[in-house]
Amino acid sequence: MSAETQDYKDTLNLPRTEFPMRAGLPQREPDWLARWERIGVYDRLRDKAKTTARQPFTLHDGPPYANGHLHIGHALNKILKDMVVRSQQMMGRDARYIPGWDCHGLPIEWKIEEQYRAKGLDKDDVPVVDFRQECRKFAEGWVEIQREEFKRLGITGTWDKPYLTMDFHAEAVIAAEFQKFLMTGTLYQGSKPVMWSPVEKTALAEAEIEYHEHKSHTIWVPFRIRKTAGEGAQEASDLRNARVVIWTTTPWTIPSNKAIAYNPKLTYGLYHVDGTQDESWTSIGDLYLFADALAEECLAKARVTAFTRIRTVAAAEFDGMICDHPFNGMDGANGFWDYDVPMIDGDHVTDEAGTGFVHTAPSHGADDFDCFVKRNWLDRMTHNVGEESEFLPHVPFFAGLKVLDHKGKEGKANTAVIEKLVEAKAIIARGQLKHSYPHSWRSKAPVIFRNTPQWFAAIDKPVGDGQDTYGTTIRQRALTSIDQLVTWTPQTGRNRLYSMIEARPDWVLSRQRAWGVPLTCFTKVGALPTDPDFLLRNIDVNERILAAFEAEGADAWYKDGAKERFLSGIVNPAEWNKVDDILDVWFDSGSTHAFVLRDRADGSEDGLADLYLEGTDQHRGWFHSSMLQACGTRGRAPYRGVLTHGFTLDEKGNKMSKSLGNTVAPEQVVKQYGADILRLWVAQSDYTADLRIGPEILKGTADGYRRLRNTMRFLLGSLADFRESDRVEPADMPELERWVLHRLAELDSRVRTGYAAYDFQGVFQAVFNFATVDLSAFYFDIRKDALYCDGDTPRRRAARTVLDILFHRLTTWLAPVLVFTMEEVWLERFPGEDSSVHLQDIPATPADWLDAELAAKWARVRSARRVVTAALEVQRTAKVIGASLEAAPMVHVADADLLELLGSVVFEDVCITSAVGLSSAPAPDDAFSLPDVPGVAVVFHAADGDKCERCWKILPDVGRNAHPGVCGRCDAALT
CATH class of the missing domain: 1.10.730.20 (Isoleucyl-tRNA Synthetase; Domain 1)
Structure with missing residues (x-):
């Protein structure tokens, strides 16, 4: 200086x-x-809403499970919810958010069992109330941890008063909501195949299932034809020595086979074995029935080297056909399998895989069960497999053998059945198949389909509660709600939930566990589930139960003398059995609208949520169960809007896994x-x-x-x-x-x-x-x-x-x-x-x-400015100038309107130059231009004058003012 x-x-x-x-x-x-x-920011906003006419907005929190530290999916979900609540609040709504937790259920119970096993204790030796108290304490600890982790993310809400499904009032309301199903007749006890976890020893709902790759045994089993449909007719004579071949990936279900299904729409043929390899379990001259589309592949699996298709077998020939079970007449079976195995038609049979015939065990498959229900054959159901997936003592050859062990690994049942089929000469091929298979999303172990008595909510039975605006059945109400009442974000969520509810079976409500809200009902001693007085429907009993739950929680159901306490003085306790199953935890969370939105002062004025927000997996989970539950108790969906978000992946798009080390x-x-x-x-x-x-x-x-x-x-x-x-x-x-x-x-x-x-x-x-x-x-x-x-x-x-x-x-x-x-x-x-x-x-x-006109003008100004700044950048890169204030470019503008427009603004300020010249003259050939801004070209000129020591502009009047070394503008600012 x-x-x-x-x-x-x-x-x-x-x-x-x-x-x-x-x-x-x-x-x-x-x-x-x-x-x-x-x-107290959150509380002050609620107080503000009381003094102003703010429209309420309620986002109802889908409860996370209280059993571990938060993962990135939790963070995504809660942050999205927080952004919804805060943005709605700042746009003038009274936006409320009550965080909550799901506290009952198997994962917590499993943890306590693990602690017991580590101490050498048996859960069954511990009083159930003491066990439940351990579960409650475990959940309370994780609620506190997760609460602080959520708050650290900046999530606003009533953290001092969250909702918990294990609160006494919540347990009472869940029981009350269940009693509505009881009283309206939608509750029933049925025996049907359900997804069963041998590891966790309980039934599972679809929402508790995830699919993983699994290696299964595959076997091709021929059933001898004992009676043809057209017995005595010439066309049936060649079938008497034939066998119907089935294919299955669950060999352990063969002992429970009761029928073989075919599809009348498929084309079937009778095939003669003409040649085999030495290792084949078939012989030349054998006759087999296959769907034509699958015959060649099946015979190749059986190591058949040559065969002849004898003729087409019409569907009518299967009507009335009877086969023998593969173990029929075996020594040591004591006639256990000496029963008819009928051929039945079923639309579920395809020729996409297998043989075109489906082995039917109604106790172990949904389609199989439906076929038997359709024919009123429920008396033919088997009960051969226990809760640990073991064959029960009455089953010959296989008693005690398990399908899966206590860790979910393959037991001995499959191989034992296959070996017995080989001994009976009732298998023509075997192999292994990797395929998608249902697993428990908690234990990660495979499940089985197992026939067991369970409690169900009938979703196609008229509810009869008078709330029929959206339909008379749970399914009708749900589907109508989806289309007429709910806004979906994104819209694809509608399609997913609609298709699931449209096709779903009745809701399995019961679980054979201890930590949860019990099914607060009683069954008549000696009565059958089909008897009209099988279930006790008594308002006074219900009210007595609910009063106890409000005071003591659901533990009251499991205390000594509970049956007498609830029934004495109203009905004879000796005539009734107390049900000790607990409710599916999805019924718990599906009921939250009742004890949060309806019952809390800071809930919702009409008991409905403006928004439910969860991940896409909740179409089969919370969105789904909440819809079913509310349609059963209040006649419509509990929400006006549903938002779904995706899952979190690593940077490469892979699913996060601790074993891969890619979690965040x-x-x-x-x-x-x-x-x-x-x-x-x-x-x-x-x-x-x-x-x-x-x-x-x-x-x-x-x-x-x-x-x-x-x-x-x-x-x-x-x-x-x-x-x-x-x-x-x-x-x-x-x-x-x-x-x-x-x-x-x-x-x-x-x-x-x-x-x-x-x-x-x-x-x-x-x-x-x-x-x-x-x-x-x-x-x-x-x-x-x-x-x-x-x-x-x-x-x-x-x-x-x-x-x-x-x-x-x-x-x-x-x-x-x-x-x-x-x-x-x-x-x-x-x-x-x-x-x-x-x-x-x-x-x-x-x-x-x-001001659209002004905006249009400045859009053109900015386009012209881009040409100038790009031209100056060329000069800066060439080190001709160091800063744009050293320039005074000449801008040639071909369009007269644009020239006038640029002249109406201080274009040198817009371009951050010391001066700018505007010219309508044609631009020199070497002028700078941009292809996307036609008609504007720039010729660089250095600014004329001295540099102002205050603003750094180069101007002719610098040094001619009262204050030395400054321009006129800066001189005025200093005066």
């Missing part, structure tokens, strides 16, 4: 803020959490980056599909966050001493400021529409692009000169007014996503013990800020 040069830095209006560029979120976020709790724990992300970065990842992702997350993705999210933080820091610095007296009305603002207001009005509509549709990705992208492109790279870039160097000019006051308007909108628009950062931004400007951005609403934006 020369002796004559003065330092004008202190005369500039440079940004002043203590808002740090380094966020330090992991260290600072807990302080904001503590502050929100201290000042929310706790680790929070420790490294802070919860706001995790929340930003959610907001930037398309939650309607599966979401990828990993180190590189999080790094990119953090980079975007820093850019946004820069924008907010600029706003804070430029508004440091802004006062209301500085405010300028829009009508008095320059065009550039009014253009910003136009963009704000456009964006306000986009934000509100997006938040209303739960389109967080769309909202964030729009706001982020506006902040980084329209503001930081354009408006701020242009107006920095006026903000820093102008005196108290109308232009500077207008710019700061716009910055204030921007501040209030950006902070509230982004607060639902970046809950911590926007609070930090807000408090930097508006400190105070009671201050919080989360107590604000999104400000109303005047519609008259919209």
Whole structure:
């Protein structure tokens, strides 16, 4: 600096803020959490709603299970819910959120059993009430842990008063909801095949099943024909020595075979074996029946080298045909299998795999069972397999052998059955098949289909409760609700749930476990399930049970003398048996609408939720069970809206697995980056599909966050001493400021529409692009000169007014996503013990800020500016200039209207140059241009004059003013 040069830095209006560029979120976020709790932000919003006419909005929380630390899927789900609640609140609703937990069920019970086994204790030797208390204590511990983990993510809600399915009132309501099924006649006890977990020793619902690859035995078994359909007829004579071949992947079900199914729509043939390999279990001259489409493949499996198709076998020839069981007449079987095996028709039989004939064991298959129900053959059901998947003592040859052991590994039953079939010469081929097979989603072990008495809710029986607006049966009500009452986000959720409910069987309500709400019902001693008085339906008994549950919880059902306590004085206890099965936990969570939305003061005015929000797996889980339960008790869906999100995957799109080491724990992300970065990842992702997350993705999210933080820091610095007296009305603002207001009005509509549709990705992208492109790279870039160097000019006051308007909108628009950062931004400007951005609403934006004509004009200005800035970048790269203020380019404009338009604005300020020339003359051949901006070309010229020591513009009047070394504008600012 020369002796004559003065330092004008202190005369500039440079940004002043203590808002740090380094966020330090992991260290600072807990302080904001503590502050929100201290000042009671959530409660103050509820109080605010009581004094203002705010429309309620209730997001009902699908309860996570209280048995472990949170995974990234939990974080995704809860953050989405929080963004819904906060955005609805800031748009003027009374948005309520009551977090809850699912506390009953097998996983917790399993953990306690493991603890018992480790101590050498047998669960069955422990009083059931003591065991249940251990389960309750375990759940309470995990509720506390998960509550703090959720709160750390910035989730708002009634954390001090969550709902728990194991609360006494909740257990009483669940029992009351079950009693409605009892009293309306939709509850029944049936014996049918259900998915059974031998590991967990209980029935499972479809919602508790997941499918994994499994290796199964495959066998081809020929059944001897004892009686042909046309006995005595010539055409049937060649079938008397033939055998019907079935194929199965469950050899252990062969001892329970009761029929063989065929499909009259398929084409069948009689095949003669002409040649075999030495190892074949067939012989030349054997006759077999197959579906024609599968015959060649099956015979090849049986090592048949040559065969002849004798003739077509018409479907009518199977009608009345009787076969022998493969073990019929075997020594040592004592006639156990010496019964008729009829041929029956079934639409479920195909020629896509197998033989075209289906081995039918009605105790172990849904289609098999349906075939027997259709024929009223339920007296032919078998009960050959016990709860540990073991053959029961009455089954010859196989008694005690298990299909699966206690860990879910293959037992000895399959191989024993196959060996016995070989001995009986009743197998022609065997192999193994890898295929998708149902597993318990808790134990991860395979399940079996097993006939066992269970309690069901009939979904096609008229409910008879008078709530028939949407249908008379549970299924009708559910399907009508799906189409007429519920808004689906995305719409594909509707199709998935509709198809599931349309095709589903009756709901299995019972579980053979201890930790849960019992089926509070009694059965008549000596009565059959089909008897009209089999179930006790007594209002006084029901009320006595519910009163006990309210006072003591569901443990009251299991205390000594419970039956006498509930029945004495009303009916004779000796005439009734108490049911000790517990309810499916999906019935628990499906009932939450009753004890949360209906019963809580902060629930919902009409007992319905505005939104249920969970992952896509809940179409078969909570969305599904809640729909069935509510349609059975209140006649319609419990929700008006359903939002579903995808699953979390690693960066390569692989499913996360601890064994693969590709999991991302929310706790680790929070420790490294802070919860706001995790929340930003959610907001930037398309939650309607599966979401990828990993180190590189999080790094990119953090980079975007820093850019946004820069924008907010600029706003804070430029508004440091802004006062209301500085405010300028829009009508008095320059065009550039009014253009910003136009963009704000456009964006306000986009934000509100997006938040209303739960389109967080769309909202964030729009706001982020506006902040980084329209503001930081354009408006701020242009107006920095006026903000820093102008005196108290109308232009500077207008710019700061716009910055204030921007501040209030950006902070509230982004607060639902970046809950911590926007609070930090807000408090930097508006400190105070009671201050919080989360107590604000999104400000109303005047519609008259919209100015389409002005927007169109500035779109053309920005296009021309791009040509200038690109031309200057060429000069900067060539080191001709260091900064754009060293330039005074000549801009050649072919279009007269555009030339006039550019002349109406201060184009040198827009281009951040010291001067700009505008010319209608044709551009020189070497002028710079951009292909997508025709008619605009730039010729570079260096700026003429000296550099202003205050604003750094190069202008001819520098040095000719009262203050040395400055331009006229800066001289006026210094005066």
